[in-house]
Amino acid sequence: MPNKSGKVYGLTILSPIIDDASVTPSHDLQIRKYLATLSTNEGSPFAIAPGTHLARIVVMDDVIYVGMPSCEEHLRSKYLVLESNCDGELDDYLRGLAASVPEQMDAIWSHCVGYPGAADHEAFIGYMKACQIETTFYFAAVNDRSVKETLRALQTQRAVADFVASHQGVEPVQLQREFLDFVSQLRSEVIPPVGSMGPRREIKTGGRNE
Amino acid sequence: MSRLNETDIQGFVLRGYNMPFARYYFLRFNAAVAACGLLKRLLPEVTTGQRWDNGKPDSTVNIAFTFHGLAALELPDATLLTFPVEFQQGMRKRGAVLGDTGLNAAERWDEMWQGEPVHAWLGINGSSIEALETRCAQIVALVEASGGAAVVGAQDAAAIAIDGAPTTREHFGFTDGFGNPDYLGVERKTQPGQGKLMPDGSWAPLATGELLLGYADEAGELPVAPVPHLLASNGTFMVYRKLHQNVATFRAYLDEHASLYAGGKEKLAAKFLGRWQDGTPLELSPDKPDAAIAQDPSRSTNFTYGGDADGTRCPIGAHIRRVHPRDAFGFSGRLINRRRITRRGLPYGQAVPEGEAATDQEDRGVIFMALNANISRQFEFVQQQWIEYGNDAHLGNDKDMLLGNHGGHGKFVVQGDTSATNPPFVCSKLPNFVELRGGDYFFLPSITALGMLAMGLVDPR
Numbered sequence: 001m002p003n004k005s006g007k008v009y010g011l012t013i014l015s016p017i018i019d020d021a022s023v024t025p026s027h028d029l030q031i032r033k034y035l036a037t038l039s040t041n042e043g044s045p046f047a048i049a050p051g052t053h054l055a056r057i058v059v060m061d062d063v064i065y066v067g068m069p070s071c072e073e074h075l076r077s078k079y080l081v082l083e084s085n086c087d088g089e090l091d092d093y094l095r096g097l098a099a100s101v102p103e104q105m106d107a108i109w110s111h112c113v114g115y116p117g118a119a120d121h122e123a124f125i126g127y128m129k130a131c132q133i134e135t136t137f138y139f140a141a142v143n144d145r146s147v148k149e150t151l152r153a154l155q156t157q158r159a160v161a162d163f164v165a166s167h168q169g170v171e172p173v174q175l176q177r178e179f180l181d182f183v184s185q186l187r188s189e190v191i192p193p194v195g196s197m198g199p200r201r202e203i204k205t206g207g208r209n210e
Numbered sequence: 211m212s213r214l215n216e217t218d219i220q221g222f223v224l225r226g227y228n229m230p231f232a233r234y235y236f237l238r239f240n241a242a243v244a245a246c247g248l249l250k251r252l253l254p255e256v257t258t259g260q261r262w263d264n265g266k267p268d269s270t271v272n273i274a275f276t277f278h279g280l281a282a283l284e285l286p287d288a289t290l291l292t293f294p295v296e297f298q299q300g301m302r303k304r305g306a307v308l309g310d311t312g313l314n315a316a317e318r319w320d321e322m323w324q325g326e327p328v329h330a331w332l333g334i335n336g337s338s339i340e341a342l343e344t345r346c347a348q349i350v351a352l353v354e355a356s357g358g359a360a361v362v363g364a365q366d367a368a369a370i371a372i373d374g375a376p377t378t379r380e381h382f383g384f385t386d387g388f389g390n391p392d393y394l395g396v397e398r399k400t401q402p403g404q405g406k407l408m409p410d411g412s413w414a415p416l417a418t419g420e421l422l423l424g425y426a427d428e429a430g431e432l433p434v435a436p437v438p439h440l441l442a443s444n445g446t447f448m449v450y451r452k453l454h455q456n457v458a459t460f461r462a463y464l465d466e467h468a469s470l471y472a473g474g475k476e477k478l479a480a481k482f483l484g485r486w487q488d489g490t491p492l493e494l495s496p497d498k499p500d501a502a503i504a505q506d507p508s509r510s511t512n513f514t515y516g517g518d519a520d521g522t523r524c525p526i527g528a529h530i531r532r533v534h535p536r537d538a539f540g541f542s543g544r545l546i547n548r549r550r551i552t553r554r555g556l557p558y559g560q561a562v563p564e565g566e567a568a569t570d571q572e573d574r575g576v577i578f579m580a581l582n583a584n585i586s587r588q589f590e591f592v593q594q595q596w597i598e599y600g601n602d603a604h605l606g607n608d609k610d611m612l613l614g615n616h617g618g619h620g621k622f623v624v625q626g627d628t629s630a631t632n633p634p635f636v637c638s639k640l641p642n643f644v645e646l647r648g649g650d651y652f653f654l655p656s657i658t659a660l661g662m663l664a665m666g667l668v669d670p671r
Contacts, residue, residue: 157606161621161623161636161638162638164634164636165621165636165637165638165639166638168470168471168635168636169469169470
């Protein structure tokens, strides 16, 4: 099962973008414009729909000709690329996208050849799977845990670290009592929303160093 | 690898002079013709890497240029645009990459770094304060007589003296300056632990191209360097950072947390750094300082973390384990061989002995200078990924305990075991123990390149 690494699914979808010279701006530019407005944290469609560890959408124009001695080649189409690391079975994941964020899916994929729309879930699933490329040598850097398990673990780690830091040196009896209270309170906490646990980093990312 | 031409490389690059006094002048050039005239006069003063077989001089002079300085010297545009982007931008503009925000933001730097950019750094070292003053007076007179530049700032630095003798201590009380890397072709006293770790556990020199431009680096590539080759070869890049130390905050934080830590204050301080105050590596002596180890060059830097994966001896986030992880990331240490830097520098400001009242406001800290062939790949990577972030060490968003720009948040975990004197411990609500007060990126050319600059002979064709 090269598409899966443990419990996590590595999904790659290449959808050909409609080539229609009569449309202004062109379909690929319309996708780029829409993607530029999408949220990358809690408001992302991939945070709203269940099961995404991380996802990236790319507009692939063409292969770049680097000069001699390579030969000049071109793609037959522009493509929309979706890469996603997600939980569980593919059909369930795609159905979740169609059910949770149909407007966003349609806004993006309606510029692609043969896209049936998200309203018909089975047609949507069938289309995406027809565009799928098999993933090979897949490594999921998420410790083989589901999104929910990961969020719960991060929440627990943070809470425990704070508890430890604030209870060092406390008498054993008091410590035990407060720890039991802490644990029962932690158990009742709701799992934080997807996209809300990311680092609040002040520093710039995406430089050559990363 | 044949032997390097030590007469063509600035001495500051090849060796720490081990002189207790220094002054760093910062210059802004006047018209290019006059500035080149100044360089011509300075050229015979510049200390090279030539060995001091006829006795050590009592002072040294070295010079380096910012990108703005090279532009002021009117280097051809076709040369200027071949310098690496981070050098062209300068340290101020790289603030977002480096995490130089908040208390470390450029708006809070010393006056000298505000307004028009600095053009050049003149580093003068002296074996005595008299020797330093004499040489400085001579060099400043030379600068003024030339009309080529104005001195826009000066920074004194000096080894902290204890009982009248210079030491390698810094203001928090730790012994500093262990373990610069060895490089192929650089002759110096070597000791195990200072190069790169080999699969058989021995240590070997790093490729010359990790330090000097014009030579193959650890990937077998030539570092990104300006054209023409002759301008770059035997030169390097220097990162200059004035790091203010909040000694009062450090002592108060240590006292407060040591009262809760069963290992005691001395050990908690050692856990922050990874060495006891006398320099003994925790990895080799986890329970007490051991002068026999700290002062033995065959042992003081000769250790790895492979046997301490849980950090129960040296915490995983301890300063020295973060900035030089050795084998801590596996793969026999090979992941870090392109992230090494050579450090120079000295403390500045009046030292306050333990037990005497200190404030954060008093001007004291460390002048940190790093030499590397590629600022982006080496210094900036260490600063961004290993000091201001923790992911490589599996420490999430935790930053370096001592150098991190914490802003009152963040935590440092002291891993422990079940023994009474080595319990696990968490330090939270971390203040900024160190604050950045200014600095920039400099190009330290070879003697040949200095001559080319002085004579206006840089030709990119």
